[in-house]
Amino acid sequence: MDTPKEKTGWSDQELEASVDAYLKMLSLEQSNQTFKKADENRLLREGPLSKRSASSVEYRMQNISAVMEQMGLNHIVGYVSAKNVGTGIGNRIRKILAEKDIEAFRKETTRTSQHFTYRLLEAQTPQFDDAPEGILNPNQTSSATIRYSRARRITDWVLKQSQGFCEGCNQAAPFLCADGLPYLEIHHVKHLAQKGSDRPSNAVALCPNCHRRCHHSTDKDQFTLSLYGKVTRLIPE
Numbered sequence: 001m002d003t004p005k006e007k008t009g010w011s012d013q014e015l016e017a018s019v020d021a022y023l024k025m026l027s028l029e030q031s032n033q034t035f036k037k038a039d040e041n042r043l044l045r046e047g048p049l050s051k052r053s054a055s056s057v058e059y060r061m062q063n064i065s066a067v068m069e070q071m072g073l074n075h076i077v078g079y080v081s082a083k084n085v086g087t088g089i090g091n092r093i094r095k096i097l098a099e100k101d102i103e104a105f106r107k108e109t110t111r112t113s114q115h116f117t118y119r120l121l122e123a124q125t126p127q128f129d130d131a132p133e134g135i136l137n138p139n140q141t142s143s144a145t146i147r148y149s150r151a152r153r154i155t156d157w158v159l160k161q162s163q164g165f166c167e168g169c170n171q172a173a174p175f176l177c178a179d180g181l182p183y184l185e186i187h188h189v190k191h192l193a194q195k196g197s198d199r200p201s202n203a204v205a206l207c208p209n210c211h212r213r214c215h216h217s218t219d220k221d222q223f224t225l226s227l228y229g230k231v232t233r234l235i236p237e
């Protein structure tokens with residue numbers, strides 16, 4: 001619940017910092033590691049959410065749980081979904097989540113639908129020939145603003161490199177999106193949740209099958225290793 005002094009709307013940076021902290025906690029939860037919600041809450045308020053109260057941050061986390069649920073993703077057990085997420089906030093959270101590598105959080109039953117689409121639209125505008133540098137430690141919440149602008153460039157640049165072909169199996173993207181661009185997904189070879197970097201040397205464009213293979217198959221380790229052989233820009237981390 002927002003206090004009166006917090007009447008100002010949340011900025012994209014604030015929302016993204018919340019989403020990043022949320023996904024970090026969810027990764028920890030899914031790998032059975034301990035974390036304290038109160039500590040994460042405090043860290044956020046010492047950094048990018050300095051204008052917000054503890055209860056306000058807590059409520060935002062419940063909003064994220066609700067959106068995760070709507071998207072067919074697992075959510076943090078300790079954050080009960082807030083049922084009344086405003087459409088505006090809900091859509092903005094959804095948009096931010098779609099830019100993240102969220103495949104590992106997808107519930108088994110919904111994995112075939114609701115895939116997040118990366119668009120090649122911006123990738124097709126020839127604005128960069130050199131590989132963007134990217135982010136070594138993308139989990140640092142203090143760099144939310146910088147990361148946001150750069151992260152998009154990484155996504156776009158990697159998709160452009162793929163030229164519409166999956167970098168795992170070399171097949172053409174399975175379909176074209178409504179805007180006519182090939183559908184592929186970005187995967188971080190060393191997962192962001194394992195502190196992998198958000199750099200071209202750690203990101204590949206994959207078809208949905210190869211992407212799921214990286215996360216869920218019995219040969220996921222082998223398959224991941226094979227990516228380093230196939231995609232020369234990758235550097236093991």
Ligand SMILES: [Zn+2]
Nearest residue numbers: 166169207210
């Ligand atoms: Zn593939």
Ligand SMILES: [Zn+2]
Nearest residue numbers: 101103187188
């Ligand atoms: Zn992935």
